[in-house]
Structures are given as C-alpha cells and as structure tokens.
Amino acid sequence: MKTILLFSIITLASLTSSNLSAAGDAAAGKASYMICAACHGVKGEGNRGMQSPRLAGQDAWYIASSLKRFKDGTRGANDPVAATMVPMAKMLSDKQIEDVSAYIATL
Numbered sequence: 403m404k405t406i407l408l409f410s411i412i413t414l415a416s417l418t419s420s421n422l423s424a425a426g427d428a429a430a431g432k433a434s435y436m437i438c439a440a441c442h443g444v445k446g447e448g449n450r451g452m453q454s455p456r457l458a459g460q461d462a463w464y465i466a467s468s469l470k471r472f473k474d475g476t477r478g479a480n481d482p483v484a485a486t487m488v489p490m491a492k493m494l495s496d497k498q499i500e501d502v503s504a505y506i507a508t509l
C-alpha cells in the first residue's frame with residue numbers, strides 16, 4: 403500500500419513538473435529584469451516618458467512571445483520605438499526569456 407502511494411506521488415510530481423517544464427524560473431529571471439527596470443520600472447509599471455509600456459499584470463506567455471519576436475526581428479524591424487527592444491531581447495538566451503517572463507508575471 404505504501405509503495406502504491408509513493409508511486410502515485412512520484413507519478414503526480416513528475417506529471418506536474420513536465421507540465422511546468424515550459425515555464426521559466428521566476429527567481430532566476432529576477433536578475434535579468436534589473437536592466438529592464440531602467441525603462442519598464444522596478445514594478446513593471448511602465449514609463450510613458452520612455453515610451454515603455456507597463457509589463458505588470460501581463461501573462462508570461464505573451465511576454466516571452468514578444469521577446470522572441472523582438473529577438474528574431476519580426477517585431478521592431480520597421481518601428482524605431484520597438485527597435486529599442488531588439489538589442490534587449492538579443493541579450494537574452496531562450497532560457498533567460500522564459501525566466502524573465504516568469505518573473506514579470508509575478509509583478
């Protein structure tokens with residue numbers, strides 16, 4: 403009985419972690435966010451003067467998707483404001499994109 407219970411817990415734990423495997427590590431992403439805070443604010447509140455939008459309250463998947471599009475140049479190519487984000491996104495590895503997006507989702 404104990405073995406079955408243990409097995410169930412392990413199975414559940416591994417199912418849960420595989421479901422979360424696409425999600426980033428918010429604690430690790432905090433360090434990457436320090437540079438972002440210069441424009442987007444420490445709490446992700448945005449800064450209109452810098453034309454930097456609020457990020458707080460946004461979903462991690464959308465932040466990550468935007469960063470990937472800035473990184474590959476599909477977003478920011480023909481827009482000087484959006485182009486400021488291209489080098490920011492290029493600094494980040496794919497893992498850092500997932501992590502910083504997870505952090506922003508906590509703001």
Ligand code: HEC
Pocket residue numbers: 434435437438439440441442452453454455457464465466468469483484485486487490491494502
């Ligand atoms: C030099 C200022 C600056 C810095 C630093 C900066 N950003 Fe931005 N960010 C902007 C601007 C300006 C925009 C608006 C782009 C546009 O109009 O499309 C933007 C847009 C974004 C968007 C899109 C938001 C949306 O609603 O579509 C995301 C996501 C984002 N930034 C994340 C980050 C992250 C993560 C970092 C740190 C790695 C960062 N930014 C650093 C200026 C900055």
